[in-house]
Amino acid sequence: MKTISLLGATGSIGTQTMDIIREHSEEFKLAAISVGKNIDLTRKIIAEFQPELVSVQTMADYNTLKAEFPKNKFTFGEEGLIEAAVYDKSDILVNAVLGSVGLNPTLQAIECGKTIAIANKETLVTAGHLVIEAAKKNNVALLPVDSEHSAIFQALQGEKEKNIERLILTASGGSFRDRARSELEKVTVEEALNHPNWSMGAKITIDSATMMNKGLEVIEAHWLFSLSYEKIDVLLHKESIIHSMVEFHDTSVIAQLGTPDMRVPIQFALTYPDRLPLTTGNRLNLAQIGTLHFQEMDMERFRCLKFAYEAGKIGGTMPTVLNAANEAAVAAFLEGKIRFLQIEDLIEQALSAHQTTKNPSLSVIQEVDKETRQFVNSLL
Ligand SMILES: NC(=O)C1=CN([C@@H]2O[C@H](COP(=O)(O)OP(=O)(O)OC[C@H]3O[C@@H](n4cnc5c(N)ncnc54)[C@H](OP(=O)(O)O)[C@@H]3O)[C@@H](O)[C@H]2O)C=CC1
Ligand SMILES: CC(=O)[C@@H](O)[C@H](O)COP(=O)(O)O
C-alpha cells in the first residue's frame, strides 16, 4: 500500500489523482491533502477518502471544517501546505498545487525523503537548481506527472543520458493556434479557456494559449533531465497524441503516444516502475487517427516561448521572474484587468527590469518572486 500526500486535491490534477486512488484503492491510500477555496469539494473528499490531515488556506475555513469533522486533523496557510507535504504517514507527495507556492513544501518533503510526483511545474521553473540539488542530496526520486515529461521519462527507461541527441516537446498550440497575432488583440478569457485537446485548470490553459506553458516545460525538462537548452526542442503537434519524443545520437527516435488523458501520467508516476491497468481509459486506435499534424514553432508568433528559453539560459533568478510575472499577469487576465497580449508585455517588462542573481538561495528566490509580483501588479 502506498500512502499519499496530495497538494491541490480540489484541482484538475488533484481530482484526477483521486480517480486513480479510487480505481486502485487496494494500492493507494490518501493520508493528507491540501486545498484552496473549494470547501464544498473538500467536504466530499473528506467524506469519501478520510484523509487524516487536511490543509486549508484560511483560518476561517480551518475553524469551519474542524467543527464539521472532529475526527480529522486540520491545518492552514503556507505552513499547512508544508505539514501536508511532510505528513509522516505519507510515502509519496503528489504536488498538484498551482504556482510557486509549491516550492517550499516540495523542498521540505524532499528533506523528509519522500518520493515526489510533480505536476506543479512552477516549482521547478522558479527554483529548479534547489529542487534537483535537494533530491540528489536526499536520494529522492522526482517522478514527472506533466504529460510531456512523463512521455520523455517513459522513453528514457533503460537508456543512457550520454546517448541523448535531443528532447522534442510537443505542443498543441493552444486555444489560438489557428489565429494570427493580429487576431489576438480582442480575444476573451472564455475563448482563451477553450483548449482544443485537454481539460485543465484555468491558469495552465491560458499558459497553453500564450505558449508559456511550453516555455515552462522547456525549463522543467532542463532540470528533470539535466540537458542544456540547446538540446530541448519544441514541435507543434495539433492532436496531442504524441506526448513527446527523445532522439538518440544513433538517429533513433522514441515517442510515447496516447489519448489526451492526464490520468495516464498521474498513474504511471504513482505505480512506477510498474504499471496498472486503467480500465476507465480511452485506448488509442491509430487506424482512426488518420494523419498527425506537425509544424516547426514560430518564435515570433509565440513570444512567451522565446522569453522562457532566454530566461532559462540566463539562469539564476531570471526563471523566477519569468514564472512570477507570468503567474501575476495570467491572474490579471483571468480577472479581466488586462487584455490577452498584455500578458507577454508584462512578462517582457519584468524580465528587462531584472538583473539576475546566480545560484540564488531559497530566501532570495522567495524575495524575487514577491518583488516581481509587486512590480507586475504596479503596472496594472
Ligand atoms: N491540469 C492539467 O492537466 C495539468 C496541470 N499541470 C500542472 O499541475 C499544477 C496544477 O494544475 P491544475 O490542476 O490544472 O490547477 P487547478 O487550478 O485546477 O488546481 C490547483 C489546485 O491548487 C489549489 N490552489 C491554488 N492556489 C493555491 C494557493 N495559493 N494555496 C493553496 N492551494 C492553492 C487549488 O485549490 P482550489 O481549487 O480549492 O481553490 C487546487 O486544488 C500546475 O502547476 C499545472 O501547471 C501539469 C500538466 C497538466
Ligand atoms: C496535459 C499537459 O501536460 C499540459 O501541459 C498540456 O500538454 C498542455 O499542452 P499544450 O501546452 O501543448 O497545449
Ligand SMILES: [Mn+2]
Ligand atoms: Mn504538459
